[in-house]
Amino acid sequence: MIKINENFLKLQAGYLFPEISRRVNTFKDQNPQADVIKLGIGDVTKPLVPAIVEAMKSAVDDMGTAEGFHGYGPEQGYGFLAERIIECDYKSRGVSLDKSEIFISDGSKCDTGNLQEIFGTDNVVAVQDPVYPVYVDTNVMAGRTGQAGKDGKYEGIVYMPCTAENGFAPELPSEQVDMIYLCYPNNPTGSVADKASLKKWVDFARDNKALILFDAAYETFIQDDSIPHSIYEIEGADEVAIEFRSFSKSAGFTGVRCAFTVVPHKLKAYKSSGEPVEVNPIWNRRHCTKFNGVSYVTQKGAEAAYTPEGQKQIQEVVQYYMNNAAVIRESLSGLGYSVYGGENAPYVWLSTKDGMSSWEFFDLLLEKAHLVGTPGAGFGAAGEGYFRLSAFNELDTVKEAMRRIAKIS
Numbered sequence: 001m002i003k004i005n006e007n008f009l010k011l012q013a014g015y016l017f018p019e020i021s022r023r024v025n026t027f028k029d030q031n032p033q034a035d036v037i038k039l040g041i042g043d044v045t046k047p048l049v050p051a052i053v054e055a056m057k058s059a060v061d062d063m064g065t066a067e068g069f070h071g072y073g074p075e076q077g078y079g080f081l082a083e084r085i086i087e088c089d090y091k092s093r094g095v096s097l098d099k100s101e102i103f104i105s106d107g108s109k110c111d112t113g114n115l116q117e118i119f120g121t122d123n124v125v126a127v128q129d130p131v132y133p134v135y136v137d138t139n140v141m142a143g144r145t146g147q148a149g150k151d152g153k154y155e156g157i158v159y160m161p162c163t164a165e166n167g168f169a170p171e172l173p174s175e176q177v178d179m180i181y182l183c184y185p186n187n188p189t190g191s192v193a194d195k196a197s198l199k200k201w202v203d204f205a206r207d208n209k210a211l212i213l214f215d216a217a218y219e220t221f222i223q224d225d226s227i228p229h230s231i232y233e234i235e236g237a238d239e240v241a242i243e244f245r246s247f248s249k250s251a252g253f254t255g256v257r258c259a260f261t262v263v264p265h266k267l268k269a270y271k272s273s274g275e276p277v278e279v280n281p282i283w284n285r286r287h288c289t290k291f292n293g294v295s296y297v298t299q300k301g302a303e304a305a306y307t308p309e310g311q312k313q314i315q316e317v318v319q320y321y322m323n324n325a326a327v328i329r330e331s332l333s334g335l336g337y338s339v340y341g342g343e344n345a346p347y348v349w350l351s352t353k354d355g356m357s358s359w360e361f362f363d364l365l366l367e368k369a370h371l372v373g374t375p376g377a378g379f380g381a382a383g384e385g386y387f388r389l390s391a392f393n394e395l396d397t398v399k400e401a402m403r404r405i406a407k408i409s
């Protein structure tokens, strides 16, 4: 008799974004004339920048020649891309890394979801609440939790509330935790962590032999120079942290797929005997077994993101989205909403009014304003009463969305 992995049966309803799509599609079936504006899932809308397009075209040409053809590449990614990453993303910020510490992949969703596999199932997981659902769901699948309660929280996970009251900065856990997921700039709240708060986490992880899984997928959107882009800007972080980076939002690669994960050689996990084990070769072993590398054409495109023209063109797109975020922030503040984020992140986080629940506000916006956002409760119990709007869209569309909210507010 074939047995199911019952951990999967603990998962609640659908994954957040497909669930939103389902509701939107139902609405559209019933209202085919409605012009629905989407500021929900953080999917980019601007085309790839010319420097990347040219590099990818030229890589396709390479592939059509005997000399330039590439079959299977290194599972960890090509050296040419790893070198640019080290030079431009890290060395420029005083962080030195070796190529063998970089693992190029097809996305941070996969990386943040897959990485937990190499750690014991008896580790205690701590997450910010609200949280990007992938961190929680993949740990449920792995069996690191019990059942979900009525509030949607899984038994065994330590939820660290991030609310307006604590400035969206979670307290250090008072219990032993082993795998701490931190996302900065934060999805969904748009908050950022300064050096002092990241140092607090690094010190905590060092003192408790814990691991920080640091998701920096939105670092390109940081506008404030004092905010670190990498956790490795904090001394000692390379002993306790894995960092995830992505080209999805920075270079418009949501449909191209390229990201990378940094696993420093200094990082150790422990056997049950207490003996330390280097994590990097274990992740390398797992990565090479289950993954065949990102295509040559894609990695050539990603490499072009680091050329001076690529950087300039990407920054223009980033500033375009950040201007959208400013428009959203100003419009909503003017309508009396409490608004957070959107200054160093492409997400604006707002409190609903009059005690309206996140999903009630979602339905109201969809039905009365034909506007899609993301209900805060979909990211966790502490997201109830909040709502996320993404800055990824055309400026005119964003302005129209704000006019529609004004009409129903």
Ligand code: MLT
Pocket (backbone or CB within 6 Å): 040, 041, 042, 043, 109, 132, 187
């Ligand atoms: C989001 O909207 O939270 C993100 O687009 C989801 C993702 O990057 O997978």
